[in-house]
Amino acid sequence: MDKLRFAMIGCGRIAHKSHSEAIIENRSLLECVVACDLVEEKARSFSNVLERAGLKKPEISIKHAEVLQRYDIDVVVVATESGKHYEITRAALEAGKHVLVEKPMALSVKHMNELIELAREKNLKLGVCFQNRFNPPVQELRKKIEAGAFGKINYGVIQVRWNRNEEYYRMAPWRGTWAMDGGVLMNQSTHGIDLLQWMLGGEIEEVYGRINNFSHPQIEAEDFGSAVVKFKNGSVGIIEATSTVYPQNLEERLSIFGERGTVVIGGLAVNRIEVWRFPGEDSHPFMSLPDPETVYGKGHIPLYKDFCKAILENRPPYISGEEGKKAVELVLAIYKSALENRPVRFPLTDFSTLEMEGFFSE
Numbered sequence: 001m002d003k004l005r006f007a008m009i010g011c012g013r014i015a016h017k018s019h020s021e022a023i024i025e026n027r028s029l030l031e032c033v034v035a036c037d038l039v040e041e042k043a044r045s046f047s048n049v050l051e052r053a054g055l056k057k058p059e060i061s062i063k064h065a066e067v068l069q070r071y072d073i074d075v076v077v078v079a080t081e082s083g084k085h086y087e088i089t090r091a092a093l094e095a096g097k098h099v100l101v102e103k104p105m106a107l108s109v110k111h112m113n114e115l116i117e118l119a120r121e122k123n124l125k126l127g128v129c130f131q132n133r134f135n136p137p138v139q140e141l142r143k144k145i146e147a148g149a150f151g152k153i154n155y156g157v158i159q160v161r162w163n164r165n166e167e168y169y170r171m172a173p174w175r176g177t178w179a180m181d182g183g184v185l186m187n188q189s190t191h192g193i194d195l196l197q198w199m200l201g202g203e204i205e206e207v208y209g210r211i212n213n214f215s216h217p218q219i220e221a222e223d224f225g226s227a228v229v230k231f232k233n234g235s236v237g238i239i240e241a242t243s244t245v246y247p248q249n250l251e252e253r254l255s256i257f258g259e260r261g262t263v264v265i266g267g268l269a270v271n272r273i274e275v276w277r278f279p280g281e282d283s284h285p286f287m288s289l290p291d292p293e294t295v296y297g298k299g300h301i302p303l304y305k306d307f308c309k310a311i312l313e314n315r316p317p318y319i320s321g322e323e324g325k326k327a328v329e330l331v332l333a334i335y336k337s338a339l340e341n342r343p344v345r346f347p348l349t350d351f352s353t354l355e356m357e358g359f360f361s362e
């Protein structure tokens, strides 16, 4: 079988930490042909990582527009700053490439809808990196949800209790800006919010949210967010997210409470089952899993595999554009609710992080 030919656009921190590993581990399915970054040194360093792992050395580029015009590339991975995802993903789809885009796929509802529609029109695959859906404990919980083991699900809670210091924002000044990112809800917590909405399931009716910036005066956006989410199926979701925990990351915990089941997955980043209770079951083998080296976990490896298979088998990826939109729409609704100081009803016709500019300075 011919390998799928990939181009990596954006060779920064997550590309080096997780995408390189996923490319190496999926070498039988794909080849990274080009490493592209505005900063040539970053593209070179990414290319060197793959070469050192014994892979064919990717070419280096600093011009993503040229990369997109190459006929020999099947798939484009977009791992630039969040605020550039829409523009580059759109251009890649227009150039006829399948796209795997880092989260969040875009920063407005309108842009997300456009990307989903464009991929559909062009019959191309669009996938989003919500890799925590592949965490083994999360997959175990998902199986119970799909089997209906909880009976009626009453409510669920996501708690992201982390710390991001000044150095983290100094390293990449786009973080924490409304134009390029958003705060702790959009950046660090979309994964957990995605898991919560995925487990509770179905359409959202209404969201009420509050955001604060307690202790990060160097960023425009929030370092604390909380929300109550009412689903049409009657379930309630509770969101607590912060990057202010003293003195370091504490935990990311997802709790699901149903009529006949209780599951709590905690650890540093939803990687360890803490509570597992169903009729006749009160423990699970994944109760003693170690924390991952970083909060990103290892989910990019199965995510890449699934995305390649989706192309080869012509089926939707496990985390498609439609799936990738849901958590981002929910975060945007929390922002809108905070801005308007009232509950927001779904679906959002449109809302963008740009509408939050000046929120904490007024």
Ligand SMILES: NC(=O)c1ccc[n+]([C@@H]2O[C@H](COP(=O)([O-])OP(=O)(O)OC[C@H]3O[C@@H](n4cnc5c(N)ncnc54)[C@H](O)[C@@H]3O)[C@@H](O)[C@H]2O)c1
Residues within 6 Å of the ligand: 009, 010, 011, 012, 013, 014, 015, 036, 037, 038, 039, 042, 062, 063, 064, 079, 080, 081, 082, 083, 084, 102, 103, 104, 129, 130, 131, 172, 187, 296
């Ligand atoms: N899935 C996850 O767990 C996870 C974790 C961290 C970051 N992310 C996401 O990944 C994205 C990148 O985050 P990061 O921490 O790696 O940021 P980063 O700043 O380290 O890297 C972004 C890179 O993109 C490059 N770039 C910008 N515009 C470009 C262009 N037009 N062409 C080529 N390269 C370009 C920059 O030069 C930079 O090197 C963000 O959207 C972030 O939300 C996801």
